[in-house]
Amino acid sequence: EAGVAQSPRYKIIEKRQSVAFWCNPISGHATLYWYQQILGQGPKLLIQFQNNGVVDDSQLPKDRFSAERLKGVDSTLKIQPAKLEDSAVYLCASSLLGGMSTDTQYFGPGTRLTVL
């Protein structure tokens, strides 16, 4: 079974530029998550989708971050414009069921973003 795929693996941009990350979850998984992991910290949930609807985006900085999950499969996370403090690893995860807190989340390898 293929795991969660993410691309690109690494990205370096200058502040005020825009960037997009792509995630393809495990086939059949209803719930998709985007996390931000700043160096030395645990992952922080940015947004959670169930199928193509948003369940929780309370910690997404909506003035610069946006995400979509068209057709309820793969997803794109965008930052526009980027700030220095956005430097982090962006992790995508998926789970089979309806986002219950007992679900096992399967993580992709992440995209490491460096903003100069």
Added chain:
Amino acid sequence: AQSVTQLGSHVSVSEGALVLLRCNYSSSVPPYLFWYVQYPNQGLQLLLKYTSAATLVKGINGFEAEFKKSETSFHLTKPSAHMSDAAEYFCAVGGGNKLTFGTGTQLKVEL
């Protein structure tokens, strides 16, 4: 609000020694608790999870954790460390359809 605290950002053990990584939780409802491991340049992998069944939970790679309500703890242990256990370990609490992670403990295994 739910939270977890991981005591010790760095832990170093000798190969063959006991591994003990500490996690304390705060939750207003019965918690669901998880331990994840992250190897360099990889995503997180589930080690084990507690979902209110047996208080001693066995996971992959010889790890286990014990839920102690009286101590609000969910410490991770392994009887004998192996070099391949060197990684970062995250404790997390589940609630309200999401996970809240601790800040992680970096485990170093020395010969």
